[in-house]
Structure formats: structure tokens, C-alpha cells
Amino acid sequence: MSLIDAIAPPPDALAAFVAEWQGAAPEVRLAAIRGALRRDGLEIPALPGRAPFYEIQLFGLTATGRDEAEAAQKWMEAAIRLCPFA
Numbered sequence: 001m002s003l004i005d006a007i008a009p010p011p012d013a014l015a016a017f018v019a020e021w022q023g024a025a026p027e028v029r030l031a032a033i034r035g036a037l038r039r040d041g042l043e044i045p046a047l048p049g050r051a052p053f054y055e056i057q058l059f060g061l062t063a064t065g066r067d068e069a070e071a072a073q074k075w076m077e078a079a080i081r082l083c084p085f086a
Contacts, residue, residue: 013040014059015083022080026073033058033072043068 021032033056037043041058045068054071055064063078065071 014061014079017059018076018079018083022076026069029076030069030072033075 017032017036021029024032036058037056041056043057044053044055046053052066053064054066054068055062056068056071056075058075059079061075061078061082063071063075065074
């Protein structure tokens with residue numbers, strides 16, 4: 001097993017996440033994304049004094065926004081588009 005195989009989430013992880021959380025309220029989705037980020041992702045908040053920017057990288061999908069909530073909403077919208085049958 002390669003290092004990438006050892007740290008990469010399973011290929012169906014995105015679809016499973018979408019299936020579980022797509023019907024949840026936005027604040028519940030945000031909490032779920034935060035939990036998944038702690039386990040499997042990367043979040044990049046804005047640097048002090050810079051333009052508002054927040055990036056989420058989770059399950060091979062990246063989204064950005066002016067703040068955490070907007071980035072999470074855009075991430076979930078993109079995830080749903082990629083996994084419409086989840």
C-alpha cells in the first residue's frame with residue numbers, strides 16, 4: 001500500500017457524506033463538514049489583514065468563500081452536483 005492509499009479517504013467517502021448530510025440544515029451541515037475536516041481534510045482561513053477568503057479541501061473537492069459558512073455551502077453544493085444519486 002502506498003502512502004497516498006494509506007491517507008486518502010475511500011473513493012466513496014464523498015458520496016457517503018453527501019447522502020448523510022445533504023438534507024440537513026445549513027448549520028448542521030457546517031458542523032458535519034468541520035468534523036470531517038478534522039479527520040480527512042484541510043481548511044485554510046483568511047490571513048489577518050488580507051481580503052476575506054476561506055478554503056475547504058475535503059474528499060478531493062475544494063471550495064472557497066468569503067468565510068467558513070460560505071465556503072462550506074459552496075463545497076456542499078459542488079459535492080451534491082458530483083454525487084447526484086447519493
